[in-house]
Amino acid sequence: MDTESLLHDLIEKALKKGADAADAVAATATSIAHAQRLGKMEKLERSEAHDMGLRVIIGKRQAVVSSNDWKADALDQLVDQAIAMAKVVPEDPHIGLADPDQIFKGPFKDLDLYDEVEPSAETLIERAKAAEDAALGVEGITNSEGAEADWSRWDIRLAASNGFSGGYQNSRHGVGVSVLAGEGTGMESDYDFHSTVHGEDLEDPVQVGLRAARKAVEKLNPKKGATGQFPIIFDPRVANSIPRHLAGAINGASVARGTSFLKDKLHQQVMSSGITIVEDPHRIRGLASKPFDAEGLKNYAKNLVDEGNLTTWVLDLRTARQLGMESTGNASRGAGSPPSPSITNLYIEAGAITPHEMISDIKTGFYVTSLMGQGVNGITGDYSRGASGFWIENGEFAYPVNEMTIAGNLKDMFMHLTAANDLEFRYGTNAPTLRIDGMTIAGM
Template sequence: MTVETDPLVLIQDLVERALKAGADSADAVAGLSTSISHAQRLGKTEKLERQESQDLGLRVLIGKRQAIVSSNDWKPDGLALLVERAIAMAKTVPEDSFCGIADPDQIVGDNYPKLEMFDPQEPSAETLIARATETEDAALAVAGITNSEGAEASWGQSRIALAASNGFAGRYQGSNHSIAVSVLAGTGTAMESDYDYSSAIFGSDLTDPVEIGRSAADRALKKLGARKPPSAKVPVVFDPRVSGGLVRHLTSAINGAAIARGTSFLKDKMGQAVMSSGITIVDDPHRARGLASKPFDAEGLANKRRNLVENGILQTWILDLRAARQLGLTSTGHASRGTSSPPSPSTTNLHLETSTVSPTDLISDIKSGFYITSVMGMGVNMVTGDYSRGASGFWIENGQIAYPVNEVTIAGNLMDMFLAMTPADDLDFKYATNAPTIRIDGMMVAGT
């Protein structure tokens, strides 16, 4: 392939040009993507689009100064201008004593794993239309469903290439299929809406469209007649649809960038109990058909499955090279980046491991409590751990789901919440971050 058509060859050439132009070191990332999306409402097409894009980013370092320039112009003249601008910028920006690419002995080399991340079967537009139609029709066929907010089906693929002056050169490709629908139940001011969706690397792994449609309808119908519960301090149970958010709050608090800035409520908790005994949280970049899998990190370092929390004990920060240098540690292979920004720490496929308790048993002894199916708002303070969000779901009475509730606020502190967590056994790998049903005792619920 020519330099113009092979993204890895292209960015290797770009790095060489940067070095010849005066850079002490450099790296570059390139991405090409193709996607098709279809949206419809009540059987009528609202969107059918195909998009193709390409982008690349060049990072150059001169001493302890770095600059990043991105472009979707891959023509020779455009690339020459990209190098020129990056070098000029790097000569003028302030120094950053912690920036820099990996040393040659840190990179993974060319023996990185080949992961199951790409479905070579591109669906036709007709296939996507059929998926959306089946999903919406199944939902509308359920008695009590009165309207549709629309159904969508999409597919996309991407190719990523990374090269650096330390000798690293690697590439991988991924794909994604998805279907979704949102419908309304009831009439007038008593209407309620809900949705369901499925997303997978391989089209064959998608949940059946009819099942998705019926599930969305069932969720909407169950919300009819919602009311506010009494304000109280009660056990709160997070449905798997929302429990993964608690895991993401934990990983935000142990992100190396936040730890280096001292802006995390867990900044002094390494090696200590930060969650209840028995809880283990895993980050696995190599999980087969994982929605966030990748064979190496964005700095060319090896990545691997890690227990971030094991039996409640915090095991590691989430580190890229810069955060690791700030903390006097070694990168954990968690660098992520786009084409227009430097690497930063980020997780991949996350999950909280299960217990042996069923969701039914988890709530069986709750005399009065709140089962949450959706949360809203951004009331989470990562410096203090204070947590306050809007929520809706169902009220629990005597170990049973009693009635739907909405317009509720839940509040607590993440440190206390983590230490009070009890997971169930219903883990399902549906998202990039997954957790089973989770119970937390003693949270404040503000209703009537």
């Protein structure tokens, strides 16, 4: 029996045994991972896995169970477990599948998310070796923390008793390396990586290695910067944390619980007027793209923030019902968990000025390339994180700095945000170089 038939059979059994509604998700995955250090292989693994999850709803109670055993008797037991659990859990007035007229009946957009070419183990070994060799060949690099190359593919299928049925395939190629520069107590490390849906889009591993080495060498002989309020520039590698903080604050689960610092800001200005933040689940070959959401609803591109104004929450069906709104098609789920709101491809639109122009008028400031710690309070917006990068004097990089702390409040940070014009799509969440004025920097 194929996966889709298994799902429908599971749902039918659940309905016959007392469920009022049910949905089921199946995921199958294959992956290969290679790791090496200083030219010596440390890992070469291939794995294949599958998982199936069933959600049953009885009245206003629901239960979710999952299993990686797809034999008939194991799935029968899965149904029995789900029914038994759903009869005893507390009621939740907001649960429920989509109405039949809400589900996405297609056609599903072809997002080119699947690369049919499976790389050989030799290809992955060559990618990792090329990245590490290139990095080790840079003057000042003295050691390696290792290089990795991997590949994976997976198939997602979803079916529900409301009539929805759909699925899609995805794939991923990746390569990365981490190296050290300097000697003894003065050593500094850094890394770089690249990940794509299609192998043909993967960056030359040599360039990945050279960039990792350059970053490590540039960090040698760091100092401490000054303490005070100065402009901060976020390198694109860390700038993408800013839209992620926004996404967390407008997640329907946080808003419904009243635990978001933006809970009262819908349709108000929350960022500087030049900032637009887009979520696009249909980005072709996007790292977080998908043709429909995890409740079988149509998903779509939207401006979460439009010229500084907050336009929407990020909602699934449950949180939409809690808030008296409509789902935004942002449900996500695993085999063993119910749906919850989540973002797909997210990015801050590029601004009009270059990074050089953004930095040129800064007399004293901090260019951040690395962030440490999780010091962000989603309830108050308070922000405090360790940081390293480069001290700016008179519009130029003066010297590397580390063991710094940057602090502020996200509400103020958002309102003092400026975006440069160097947006690149390298991750699931992307941002150009960003400038925030008025944050506190603690150094010497």
